[in-house]
Amino acid sequence: MTGEEMHALVERLYPICRSITGDGVRRTLEIVGERLPLTVTEVPTGTEVLDWTVPKEWNIRDAYIKDATGRRVVDFRASNLHVVGYSVPVSGTYPLEELRPRLHTLPEQPALVPYRTSYYAETWGFCLSQDVLDGLADGPYEVLVDSTLEDGALTLAEHVVPGELADEVVISCHVCHPSLANDNLAGVAVAVALAGRIAAAGRPRHTYRFLFMPGTIGAITWLALNRDRLRRIAHGLTLACAGDPGPLTYKRSRRGDAPIDRAVTHVLRDRPHRVLDFSPYGYDERQFCSPGFDLPFGGLTRTPYAGYPEYHTSGDDPGFVTPDAMEDTLDALWQVTRVLEGDRTYLNLSPYGEPQLGRRGLYGSLGGRSDTRQGQLAMLWVLNLSDGEHSLLDVATRSGLPFALVEEAALALRDAGLLKEHA
Template sequence: MDSCMMKIVEDLTLTNRVFCSKGYDEVIEYLRKLLPFEVNGYEGCSCNGWVIPPSWDLKEAKIFHDGRLVWDGMSHPLAVIALSSPFRGKVSKAELLEHLYFDARYDHVIPYHFRQLYRPWKRSWGFCLPRKLYDSLPEGDYDVVIETIESSGCLKVPEFTIQGRSDLCFAFVAHLDHPGMANDDLCGCAVGVELFRRLSRMKTNYSYKLLLVQEMTGSEFYWNFSNPKNKNKIFEGLFIEMLGSKTGLVYQQSQLGASNIEWALTKALEDLKLPFRKEPFRGAVCNDENIWEAYGVPMASISRFPYPEYHCDLDNPSIISQEMMGEALDTLLRTVTLLDSSAMVSKRFKGTICLSNPDYNLYMDPGQPAYGEEGDENATRWNKLMEAIPLLSAPVCGKRLASEFGLPEKSVMDYLARWKEKGLLDISFMDDSLSNSCVDHPSETHKCKCSH
């Protein structure tokens, strides 16, 4: 199994990946050595109420009681609440407790406090620590110091695009923030980087894009301020998240559950004989899918959520499995294989066509039982395919049509070609649809060499 994904996780988990920070910038530069991302930068702007937080790094963070160090906020990236205000002073135990946060699920873990990243106009100071320490704090006054390094924030979103023969683009999205955690979603980023390292060695029919965003905020700014030529060709998307834990794969549908990329994803999972759970839109995870759908891009997701170490320091490399990341990588490679080897069918007419008219001669007769014409199951399938074509609202994979109606792909493509001859359909890469894909998928075929 390729080792680069695991090395990314091991090297970058304990970094300060808050939205805007020196640590975040360093992580981007690390990943650019593996994949030549372009970096979108947004600063001095807001959109729809979303605000870019300041650049924020910790210089010092400690709690003392009677001169004894009680808690070192520099001990872990989660030990101070994200975007904590600076503070220095003596406080009572009661006041200190108002600024301390613990994970109610466990006694010995550090939780993730992220709210202020989304509400930079409402900041306070604070620490995250284990519940057992919280409960054992002695009475008396405490000396607290939180010293931060802050400046105007620049929200950075790495973007890598593989230009295919067609501009029609499928986007894969993961979030790079969440300091100090491995599975959420550094593993999604690691799988995405390795996926695109492999795809970049190949010539593809369609275009593919990898975006590493700050959860929700990064997607919103990308759609509002990025170069239109980069985003306007995006057709469908897939969010890739939390793919390294030893928990089952979860396919979450797009809002309508009808995109080509999720058809290819489920077919890939079935082809690879991998068990998975299917959930409705936002039924398993609630991340950037809603934002992308709001901008008209169907977005399904693949994850391994839930897992017990979620949003705390137990989410570290010790719970990450190379095998699980490898399964996800193989699934995504197979997904791209299915998409890229399929012709894309688009409708060129409105309304319905009298297909029995000799000018068209495209009618597929299911038979009329009242006249003793007993149509068989195959005739019914052809008739249903015929009736579905006028209802197409977006381009659809020819392979998908054949699969969904249970008909031979070559026969379906021959039938669709007759529609094309009548000027009713556009079909891209029809000559390639029955040939082997340019994308090979087994993860063992390419070994990654990391210099980090």
């Protein structure tokens, strides 16, 4: 998928009213499923999952606040952000003063509509811009929330690219936000593109698992249902905010120096980027990295969680994310998978002195030249560090050479009989 195709997918998914449950998530997964076969799991309301319980399912058809003339001054049909997520049904007429505690605005960003939810406390409310609120007369106003909050299910979806190994690389995206583009339709679009690219490259070594789930409760539910399989997870990433114009940002796993941490920071080394230490806040790395699981999950974003003014507002629309940014995120992720796929530990079979590379056609035969060719340098580094203690990623990190070059050197040395893979 090109950046333009990813952007088109963001635009197509944008109008759907998603939440942590309900038909918006299902419709989103249907559209994703047009590109990737998904295994969808419906987990019934009331199921106990770790410390939590799967909540009632929420669906909504319409909602508005109408003024005396019948004009919708706040209209769900114009933007699903206008209703507080999980609002219970209501129908009635209220003066403005009575409505005020249920009206959420952003006084410091008066033109923008905030995003608000109330999953676990039954209530209702509306979100609107401060500018609109300031223009409202005293009322009365006719109010409708045509929603249902009933027993139903929570919807999870997975796409797997099977590999040679049972060891898994897991990429997790949250799909619970309504009309917010960077958070997280861009992440969904990049994940879809990455899955396609991996599959197109032939059978990978690792198995790749893509998770599309509601944030927090979705991750908790998936973890509860898959406890026996978690030991297979070799590397994991949560992917979010993948399309804004800021530089890539990596948040380390709780472990701090897991292979995924070293792989991502190696790939980001040559790009504008930031690296943050783990914190138990942000996206679903919070759940994957909870101390009982302590899985090797990092978080990849461009501008991180809550780090841009448009975050969780109507400003996070498809115009905020760019095809170029999504392509850059995709490319970095692709490079990370190349490192994970290629990283191996070799043993130098001729470790006493340097082996004579020239005799094997591995080395320029005309000595004395002062230009040190990078490929030869990569061979020397691989030979020197292949003592069973260092993987190719270690070699790339310590030498400062690109991983691909180090891998290429290792394969040439292996083919010449100078290396063997370390058990």
